[in-house]
Amino acid sequence: MDPTAPVPRNPENPENPEGPHPPLTAEEHEEYRRLRKAASVRHRRLRYSGASVLLLLAVLLSPVAVVSAWLDDTITDTDRYVQTVAPLADEPAVQNAVTDKLTDRVVSNVDVKAITEALGRALEQADAPPLIVEKSQALEGPLKSAITSAVHAVVSKVVTSEQFETVWTEANRRVQAAVVKVLTGEGSSAVQASGDEIVLDLSTLTDQLKQRLTEAGFEKASAIPQVDKQIPLLKVDKLNQAQDAMRLLNVVGVWLPVVALALAALAIWCAPAHRVWLMATAVGVGVMMAVLLVGLAVARRIYLDSVPPTTLPPDAAAVIYDTLVRFLRESARTLIVVAVITLLAAYLYGPGRGARVVRHAAGQATGAGGRSLERLGLRTGSTGHWLDGHRPWTTGVVIGAGALTLLLWNHPTPGVVAVVFGIVVLVLALLGVLAAAPGDEPHPGREAAPPTRSE
Structure with a gap:
């Protein structure tokens, strides 16, 4: 007997075939109860299956949603981006890397060999002994070393000053649009994708550096030709593929978190046991956030291994990576704390x-x-x-x-x-x-929490 089938016709009253019919026998009643129970079981299984699929999708999407939201928020928001990279100006490893790069590029534009040759010619014209004229060419190495030390000292003072922090902040504020260009191919600014590297243009800092060198007694510094002012920030073996992936994440950055949250809420609503399903959701999200933190640690190791020391010192590369992803790590830890609190509340x-x-x-x-x-x-x-x-x-x-x-x-x-x-x-x-303090009723046995039902 199908409990959902139409009521059988009443043979005793043909004029009212849909009217009252004789009561069910014991066997029919038992069959009816069995079919109702089977239909209820099928209904619960269907709800559990649907809720399981929705929850699985929500849990798997949660780390992708967090990453996409971080990209959309950090990369496209100027204030957030500046807040992300601002601490790099105070990091000794980054300061040393910038100082070394700028020093090398300034000194490389000084023709030390031409200076020693001019000195040799001047000595020869002054009738200096041939040995002295010959030995003057050996001054190229010491002279270059002395110039490098002097320039390095001046550059270090500039980079470690408060002025550098201001220049760094303003430079990154200007290049925020260029970061969007690197990841999405839109806009233009000082940050650019050069081959498999992401570089930062510090033209303002370099111009100020030439001025400081001139004031320090290097009068010829003002005549130094245009110096390559690009400082490598990141090196990625497959930048084009990374750009495509980040561009896609940036597009869906606003909606993925909403979709993941909606799927989780729908899974809890569809499941017969809402409290248990809420606990399962909290556990799933917490585990996926822990997986995301592990993934960031693995990506850090891969990134550091892929950056040649000649491009960026390992300590500077590590500081840059940790600084750039610190808000992403913080978001994952925050969701773990939320998941633990939700799990505890649902259990209690x-x-x-x-x-x-x-x-x-x-x-x-x-x-x-x-x-x-x-x-x-x-x-x-x-x-x-x-x-x-x-x-x-x-x-x-x-x-x-x-x-x-x-x-x-x-x-x-x-x-x-x-x-x-x-x-x-x-x-x-x-x-x-x-x-508990109305003032006119006894209080023993009064509960502070609402009654619950077992699931």
């Missing part, structure tokens, strides 16, 4: 023995707090009765407000999540104390 709301013990202890604590208020003459009256009768509603509002705060917070950190969580717990405890 369930029927587990540990959850019941915690809820009972919380009820005892808030009840004791309420009785203490009453002894002090502070009674909540009708407000306390209302809070006591609407605990599930007030609890949901407070938790929802905390979740909404984190959702609207601009770049939340693990510390921000911890503070918001602490405020939520404090407010819930305060509401529990107020609900």
